[in-house]
Amino acid sequence: MIKMILKGWIHEIRDLGGIKFLILRNREGLHQIVLPKKKVSKDIFDMVSTLNKEDVIAIECEKRDSRAKDFEFEYLPSKIKILNKSETPLPLDPAEKVSAEMDTRLDNRFLDLRKRKIFNIFKIRSELLKYTREFLLKEDFIEIHTPKIISTASEGGTELFPVQYFEKRAYLSQSPQLYKEMMMAAGFDRVFEITWYFRAEEHNTRRHLNESTAIDLEMAFIKDEEDIMKILENLIHYTLKKLSENCKNELDEMEVKIECPELPFKRIMYDEAVKILHDRGSNIKWGDDLGTEDEKILGRYMKENNIDYYFIKKFPENKIFYIMPDGKYCRGFDLDCNGVEITSGGQRIHDHGLLVKRIQEFGLDPENFKDYLKVFRYGMPPHGGFGMGIERFLMEILKIDNIRECILFPRDRNRIKP
């Protein structure tokens, strides 16, 4: 008989008197340890009664076929060693006999993460990033890391978190925008960064975090925004295909099926979107950004036409100052999925004079953008890029309705621990 060692946590103990069942949990899943009184030593049989749920143990055992409904194999122990005890009662139940609220779960996240379904989210997240790197590296992108402690806002807009940097005031970066563009000026041509966004907005919703992650990308020598959109749709197509092929068990356990969207993704012009929205009761004015309700209406419209992923492009030129204007439109785009924005991007302005003019037109002072503007004075190629929220994307893939589920230790309006 071959002896083997199993290590893990005690998920459950079922004591029937003359026979005991011990369910062990580890990263691979659940394993049944069976202890018939007559087939194991008295010491082991008795010591099992002293074990608590979530104790960490190592078991020397023999593997054999099981009669159990839920297990193909079971293990007959010859030795059980307690590696560490768990206290009782537990602050939440990893075996999920009773549910727990999000707040309780997050306060005890390490226990929450012992649940299979929760673990799977992060397994899939890891795979998603693996395939993202795989795809982008194959497409000749260079992975970079840029500073998260910065001296000023890189693009205005959202509020920044101030930090004390020795004797100076600094901020946490809301986006690597400026640095990505610097890398275009540096001649790297194609870069991406898997990065943190820090945003000091006091929002309190299921779709927002104050500390979130993103796949940020920038590429030079593009013709227009379509070059970027093509990379983005191919990236999404590639990662979803790989996930559906290689994460079958995790997806099955989560009862989620990944529908790999067909290429190319639907493009809808802003004008067209506004028309659809008017037909469906929205009072959006031309020039307005789409509100949350507008995005939802559009998402429903797309769903009716069997479309999950769709680009919105040709926005009015007043969207963001650094996006390339194109008549009364601009070369920015959003990628939405089921009514939620998961990416925004576009072709950037590369001409110094035009950029200064745009900054002024947006009511900003070019003096505040001196460092930013310098990059455009010594040979900046045409370029563009996007930022894709990883948690937002995961929410859509895995049909999760709270973004906090998609990050290990969420930071929101109220939570800064654990």
Place this chain on the structure above:
RNA sequence: GCCUGGGUGGUGUAGUCCGGCCUAUCAUACGGGACUGUCACUCCCGUGACUCGGGUUCAAAUCCCGGCCCGGGCGCCA
């Protein structure tokens, strides 16, 4: 920033609208006991809670005011 909903044992809940029959429900957990094929094991016994402060009232988990904590929607965004 604006608007809203909530807080009952370790955990998840019932009860709150319409105050009294609440000595607070149920499940799970925890402690003890019985049980040789469980698989949400089962059965018996036990332990354990009204967010805090003030007010109204003969009487407050329940009504009112304030604090603390948390959720959600909008704006903004990813």
